[in-house]
Amino acid sequence: MRLLKNPLIFALDVDSEEDAFKKLKPIGDLVGGVKIGPRLAYRYGAKFISKVAELAPVFVDNKYFDIPSTMVAAVRASFEAGATLVTVHALAGHDALKSLAQLEVELNRIRPFKILAVTILTSWEKSSLPESFHSWSIENHVKSLSQLVYQSGIRGLVCSGHELELISQKDYFKVIPGIRLSSDATQDQKRVMTPKQAMKAGAQALVVGRPILESSDPRQTVLEILESCSS
Numbered sequence: 001m002r003l004l005k006n007p008l009i010f011a012l013d014v015d016s017e018e019d020a021f022k023k024l025k026p027i028g029d030l031v032g033g034v035k036i037g038p039r040l041a042y043r044y045g046a047k048f049i050s051k052v053a054e055l056a057p058v059f060v061d062n063k064y065f066d067i068p069s070t071m072v073a074a075v076r077a078s079f080e081a082g083a084t085l086v087t088v089h090a091l092a093g094h095d096a097l098k099s100l101a102q103l104e105v106e107l108n109r110i111r112p113f114k115i116l117a118v119t120i121l122t123s124w125e126k127s128s129l130p131e132s133f134h135s136w137s138i139e140n141h142v143k144s145l146s147q148l149v150y151q152s153g154i155r156g157l158v159c160s161g162h163e164l165e166l167i168s169q170k171d172y173f174k175v176i177p178g179i180r181l182s183s184d185a186t187q188d189q190k191r192v193m194t195p196k197q198a199m200k201a202g203a204q205a206l207v208v209g210r211p212i213l214e215s216s217d218p219r220q221t222v223l224e225i226l227e228s229c230s231s
């Protein structure tokens with residue numbers, strides 16, 4: 001069984017269940033997965049996640065960062081709610097990541113499931129980092145954290161398309177946000193890539209929100225993104 005139906009993950013960035021299903025209805029059969037963040041997960045909980053999971057694999061993007069046992073419990077709860085992908089912070093460290101890698105093996109005996117680690121948030125610049133981190137560039141932090149994640153046994157990463165070249169390990173499953181068709185507005189994304197560029201640079205999956213959410217013809221937009229992915 002595959003993790004996603006195709007490489008396109010639709011970021012369901014709305015606030016109500018009604019809006020969520022209104023946005024999902026025309027494209028649920030086309031997208032490879034659906035990303036749900038805290039704004040929906042905390043309002044509607046596990047029941048909502050399992051309802052969306054009937055339409056497409058769900059990526060629960062709550063970016064857990066805590067002590068190992070708490071992270072393991074949170075990831076397990078997300079899986080039980082119906083998640084196929086979840087995010088955690090790489091900065092949680094080796095022990096937490098190693099426990100999570102063991103959990104991933106256990107959960108994969110039930111159905112496909114992947115943990116994605118976030119290295120340095122793509123909205124951060126060097127000055128956003130704590131002062132004690134300043135002696136290293138963002139690129140060095142990304143490289144070092146992705147090595148730490150790899151050594152712990154986790155094989156999933158979320159990163160900017162422009163960081164793909166920093167990740168040397170070939171068998172990572174890399175999920176890339178900040179994707180725009182060349183005709184799209186970029187909104188608050190600083191450095192964007194087209195689906196084609198990101199897939200060529202080594203992405204396995206792409207996260208796209210506003211270009212679909214704000215499209216006057218979302219089905220057509222999804223088809224264009226999928227075409228760009230495979231061209």
Ligand code: C5P
Nearest residue numbers: 011013121122177178189207208209210
């Ligand atoms: O609307 P847009 O396509 O910019 O949405 C991108 C999605 O990816 C949002 O849900 C955003 O929170 C998420 N994301 C991101 N950059 C990251 C991690 C996640 O844009 N580094």
